[in-house]
Amino acid sequence: MRVTTSMTNNATMNAGMSVTGNSLASFLNGEGTDSMAASLGNKHHSTMNVYSKGKYEKLKESADRLEQYADALNATGNKSLFEEAKKSGDPTEVYGEVEKMVSAYNDLLGRMRTDMSTMGRFYYESLKAVTADHKDELSALGITMDKNGKLSIDKEKLKSADLSRLESVFGAEGTLTSRLNLIAGKVADSAEASLKSASSQYNAAGNSVDSLIRSYDAKG
Numbered sequence: 001m002r003v004t005t006s007m008t009n010n011a012t013m014n015a016g017m018s019v020t021g022n023s024l025a026s027f028l029n030g031e032g033t034d035s036m037a038a039s040l041g042n043k044h045h046s047t048m049n050v051y052s053k054g055k056y057e058k059l060k061e062s063a064d065r066l067e068q069y070a071d072a073l074n075a076t077g078n079k080s081l082f083e084e085a086k087k088s089g090d091p092t093e094v095y096g097e098v099e100k101m102v103s104a105y106n107d108l109l110g111r112m113r114t115d116m117s118t119m120g121r122f123y124y125e126s127l128k129a130v131t132a133d134h135k136d137e138l139s140a141l142g143i144t145m146d147k148n149g150k151l152s153i154d155k156e157k158l159k160s161a162d163l164s165r166l167e168s169v170f171g172a173e174g175t176l177t178s179r180l181n182l183i184a185g186k187v188a189d190s191a192e193a194s195l196k197s198a199s200s201q202y203n204a205a206g207n208s209v210d211s212l213i214r215s216y217d218a219k220g
Contacts, residue, residue: 056195063188069101070181
């Protein structure tokens, strides 16, 4: 059954809500995704929460990746990356993990840079500050930082570095990975909390539409 403007107008008036033209009918008929929020009296409510959900999901994934790679490099004990490399004499896995961590750092930094919220700017500046504090050590390993905090790797120079120097910067002996791990964890927690809030608001908007339809059905 096609939902008409007359039907939605009757339902919304019975529910004590205002309508704007035929936008709600268009939304229910699949003719526009931006119209529902306007029909419910808040032009951006639903669509912004759909956008926010996707944004926070990706932000959490990005933060989780950085936390994961920083954790691996910062681990201690006989099974740690650095201990395994010392035993085998092959640091290939360490190089790979460093590259993954740098890539994850750049991804999270980029997301924070485009987040204009107070919290977003705080975490962006925090990430930059950590790498800036280790700028000289990183540079000696072939990892340079641009003015926005983004890192670039000279892979040949990185692979020419001895294992003990890598461990002093990226392992538990240093503070780089533990500090990045801490920030990434905070970002992930914040993104998860925001995601739950956005999901709750989005579901509330969906329930409002359902109630409009039920109201119309109940009145025949």
